[in-house]
Amino acid sequence: MSDSDTYKKAAAEAALEYVKDDMVVGIGTGSTANHFIDLLAAMKGRIEGAVASSEVSAERLRGHGIPVLDLNAVGPLPLYVDGADEATEHLHLIKGGGGALTREKIVAAASEQFVCIADETKLVGQLGAFPLPVEVIPMARSHVGRQMLKLGGQPELRPGFTTDNGNLILDVFNLEILNPVEMEKQINQIAGVVTVGIFAQRPADVLILGGPKGVRVLS
Numbered sequence: 001m002s003d004s005d006t007y008k009k010a011a012a013e014a015a016l017e018y019v020k021d022d023m024v025v026g027i028g029t030g031s032t033a034n035h036f037i038d039l040l041a042a043m044k045g046r047i048e049g050a051v052a053s054s055e056v057s058a059e060r061l062r063g064h065g066i067p068v069l070d071l072n073a074v075g076p077l078p079l080y081v082d083g084a085d086e087a088t089e090h091l092h093l094i095k096g097g098g099g100a101l102t103r104e105k106i107v108a109a110a111s112e113q114f115v116c117i118a119d120e121t122k123l124v125g126q127l128g129a130f131p132l133p134v135e136v137i138p139m140a141r142s143h144v145g146r147q148m149l150k151l152g153g154q155p156e157l158r159p160g161f162t163t164d165n166g167n168l169i170l171d172v173f174n175l176e177i178l179n180p181v182e183m184e185k186q187i188n189q190i191a192g193v194v195t196v197g198i199f200a201q202r203p204a205d206v207l208i209l210g211g212p213k214g215v216r217v218l219s
């Protein structure tokens, strides 16, 4: 296992303490969330099940025998655990490197507590070095791309990628995200945008960072 993977796993392990008996747990997507899913398997008899933020996570949960439930059938969730591509000390995030941002934002919005797990290299002073994923309706691809140029970013269509919702991803390079809450609102309002990968209006509640010196918790 690489160092980065070891740190991701350590963060995932630390998140297990937020899981309580009989919970339905919201589950994210990506390599860090995968560690969490694998560790959660040991608790499968104690939780009611999980709501997945992607088909790939649902598959992995089922592979461990963890029941995957429909968000509409379970109502608000007590806990959501997911990774991030970038995080600030204000617990604002960029997510969507794996393309699952829309369902992730839905599950985060429907959860009382959002515990974000990551290796400590994800902690940044300002969001935006990671190209910002924006999920768009296919016919709006060019229109949204032009609006991103006006905001100062360079959009690139993620090649050969379709989201679980049948849409496309624009990865927007070099955006200066000085005010994540405002930028999230502004991009969300562009016609054809399904979801922008800034998670600031609903930030994480807890950020668990794994690193060479152990695990650090920001909240």
Ligand SMILES: O=C[C@H](O)[C@H](O)[C@H](O)COP(=O)(O)O
Pocket: 028, 029, 030, 031, 032, 033, 082, 083, 084, 085, 094, 095, 096, 097, 098, 099, 100, 101, 104
């Ligand atoms: O769409 C994917 C998600 O937002 C992931 O949580 C994010 O890309 C981080 O992934 P990883 O844990 O693999 O670094």
